[in-house]
Amino acid sequence: MQRQNDIPERVARLNTRGVSAINRNEFKLARQYFEEAYKLDPKNAFALNNMGFLAEADGDRETADFYYAKA
16 A cells, blocks of 8 residues: 555656756656656656657657647
8 A cells, every 4th residue: 555655756756856857958867757757647747748848849749739738
């Protein structure tokens, strides 16, 4: 039971690390954090929004719109 309750905390930690990586212009590392958060919780709006941001930064508007819509 403890493991299931730990998932939101892990997702929040990964999202925070991803935002920190973006702030340091480490987009590849940020993507790794957000993808891991997404795998743990595919409905996490923060992870979805940030995946959209990274896709938009890559010039992939279609993928960005997909993630933004899910967020």
